[in-house]
Amino acid sequence: MTTTFIQDCTKRVNGYLSLILSYEEQKPERLYEAIRYACAGGKRVRACLVYAAGALFPDTPPAVLDRLAASAELIHAYSLIHDDLPAMDNAELRRGQPTCHVAYDEATAILVGDALQALAFEVITTPEPGINPQQLLSCVHILAKASGSLGMIAGQAFDLEAVGKKLSLVELDEMHKLKTGALISASVTLGALASPHATPPQLEALHIFGETIGLAFQIQDDILDAESSTEILGKTSQSDQFLNKPTYASLMSLAEAKIRAENLYLTALDELTPFGERANHLREIAQFIIQRES
Ligand code: GRG
Numbered sequence: 001m002t003t004t005f006i007q008d009c010t011k012r013v014n015g016y017l018s019l020i021l022s023y024e025e026q027k028p029e030r031l032y033e034a035i036r037y038a039c040a041g042g043k044r045v046r047a048c049l050v051y052a053a054g055a056l057f058p059d060t061p062p063a064v065l066d067r068l069a070a071s072a073e074l075i076h077a078y079s080l081i082h083d084d085l086p087a088m089d090n091a092e093l094r095r096g097q098p099t100c101h102v103a104y105d106e107a108t109a110i111l112v113g114d115a116l117q118a119l120a121f122e123v124i125t126t127p128e129p130g131i132n133p134q135q136l137l138s139c140v141h142i143l144a145k146a147s148g149s150l151g152m153i154a155g156q157a158f159d160l161e162a163v164g165k166k167l168s169l170v171e172l173d174e175m176h177k178l179k180t181g182a183l184i185s186a187s188v189t190l191g192a193l194a195s196p197h198a199t200p201p202q203l204e205a206l207h208i209f210g211e212t213i214g215l216a217f218q219i220q221d222d223i224l225d226a227e228s229s230t231e232i233l234g235k236t237s238q239s240d241q242f243l244n245k246p247t248y249a250s251l252m253s254l255a256e257a258k259i260r261a262e263n264l265y266l267t268a269l270d271e272l273t274p275f276g277e278r279a280n281h282l283r284e285i286a287q288f289i290i291q292r293e294s
Helices: 004-020 029-039 045-054 063-086 106-125 134-149 150-159 167-191 199-228 254-270 271-289
Strands: none
Touching: 004 045, 004 063, 004 271, 029 045, 029 063, 029 106, 045 063, 045 199, 045 271, 063 106, 063 134, 063 150, 063 167, 106 134, 134 150, 134 167, 150 167, 167 199, 199 254, 199 271, 254 271
16 A cells, blocks of 8 residues: 555655765776665655654755655665675575675675665765754764664664574564664654754654554564565565564464554554644554555
C-alpha cells in the first residue's frame, strides 16, 4: 500500500541524493561508482518519516527537509553496507542487487560506508536558509547519537553477541530499539526539528512514536524474513535462521508476532493524537511499515 505521499517523498529524496552524488570528475572513479551503487534503491522509509514529521508544522522549509531526509538515508545506507560485510552478516544480496562488497570488494565497501557516514554530516551541516544554528546543532546531535554507540552501533554489537543465544522478549526489544529503532525515531525527530515551533512535549511524543513504530518495523522485518521470498525481499530470505539469530519469529508464532506489530502500531498512533490531521502522513507511513511486503 504505497501512497502518493510515500511515492512523492521517495522521488524527492532520490532526486536529492542523485544531485549530491553527481560528482563530476571525482577520483578515484571506482569509489564514486561504488558510492552511487550502494545508495540506489530502498524503500526510503526514514526519508519519508522526515518529510512527514516536517508536515506537522506550518512553514517547515522544504530544502531543510531534503537535507535531513538525505542525511538519514545516507547513514542508513552506510549501516546496510557494513551490516552485509563478511565480518558481520556476510550477505550477498541487498535491494535486489549483489551487496557492495560482492559487486566491488571488501575494502571498497568499508570505505563507501565510512564515506557515506561522513557525507551525512556534511550534508546536514551545509548552511541552508530557514534553520537556525541551535536547531541545526540539535539535528546533528540527534543523528550522531542515534547512529553511534548509544544507538545503532550498540544494537549491532548486541546483535552480534546474540548469535546462537535465546533472548527474552525484553532483551530482544532492547536490542532492536537500538539497532533499528534509534535511526527510525531520529528521522521523525529530525523532521520536527526542522521547524522552530516544535515544543519539548511534542518532541517527546514523536520520539516515543518513532521508537514504537521502529520496533513494529523490526517485527515486520522478522516476519518477512521468515515467510517471504528472496525475490520479493531483494535480500536473502530466512537469513536470520541461517545465521542462528534470535528474532521475534523465533520467540513467538508468526500469528503472535503479527498481533504484536499491530498493537505496537496502535500504541504508536496514540502519540499522534494531539497533532490531529497534520499527522496523517505519519499515520500512513506507520501503516505502511506494518503492512509492507519487502
Ligand atoms: C561501523 C562496523 C560498523 C557497523 C555499522 C551495521 C551497523 C553498524 C548497524 C546495523 C544497522 C542495521 C543494518 C539495522 C537493520 C535494520 C533494518 C531492518 C534494515 C532494513 O531496512 P529497510 O527495510 O531497507 O528500510 P531499505 O533497503 O528499504 O532501505
